[in-house]
Amino acid sequence: MSRTMIQAAVTMNQLQNKLDVVGSNLANSQTNGYKTRQADFSSLLFQQIDNMTDPANGEGRLTPDGVRVGSGARLGSVNIDLTPGTVQETDRALDTALLEKNHLFPIQVTENGETETRYTRDGSFYISPVNGGQDVMLTTKDGHPVLGENGPVIIAEGFDDMTIQPNGQIAVQRGNVTENAGNLAVTEAMRPQLLEATGDNGFRLPDLDELGLEFAEIMQPADVNGDILQSGALEQSNVDLSQQLTDMTTTQRSYQFNGRTISMTDQMMGLVNQLR
Known part of the structure; x- marks a missing residue:
């Protein structure tokens, strides 16, 4: 499987976890004393490919050598917002x-x-x-x-x-x-x-x-x-319904885009395999 497909699959799994957090917030919007949960993501950057040549890696370069490659994103933490509600x-x-x-x-x-x-x-x-x-x-x-x-x-x-x-x-x-x-x-x-x-x-x-x-x-x-x-x-709950609905829509679109990435990569691999 290509790196692109791995990144998309990993990210889709974590986006599902964020949708669970948003769903919990929406379900408890009328629960007394409920506090909003906020899902924060972090990138999975762990591999570096040293394939850059001069002058990109010349003297005086301020950025690290090579290209850093990750494998998607993960749910870094779920933070609780304890600000008072109405x-x-x-x-x-x-x-x-x-x-x-x-x-x-x-x-x-x-x-x-x-x-x-x-x-x-x-x-x-x-x-x-x-x-x-x-x-x-x-x-x-x-x-x-x-x-x-x-x-x-x-x-x-x-x-x-x-x-x-x-x-x-x-x-x-x-x-x-x-x-x-x-x-x-x-x-x-x-x-x-x-x-x-x-x-x-x-x-x-x-x-x-x-x-x-x-x-x-x-x-x-x-x-x-x-x-x-x-x-x-x-x-009352401090859930902001408009913000949660926005987060849900954004997360769903991100999920769709990552799914589209997998299908597009699969099509490109199919085309490459048909080359003679």
């Missing part, structure tokens, strides 16, 4: 929208007997009974515990009202007395490009040992000296 008021006390870029709610997820901390921008919270109904715990809509400064947020039953303050403090009303039931452990992603999507609108940290990084280099507690969230509201 905030929509719901007037539901436990709905909470983050207002700052790169801020995340930490949640506790247990799968296959293993528990890990994940992160989300979806602030649609609920309360679930625990300890035989004597207490309630703040959870996500999927039932995962929302983490506070000291672990899962657990509140004694019997309160009249509960609100989440702009700085993340959880205020509980019992009769005429208001008490602090804890604080949401809102975190800030210092390197959001390293977060891995886990599905269900969540993210996890990569293997820090493999990257040679410390936890504090990626995640740090958010500064709560100002208003970092809005209660009674939800953050």
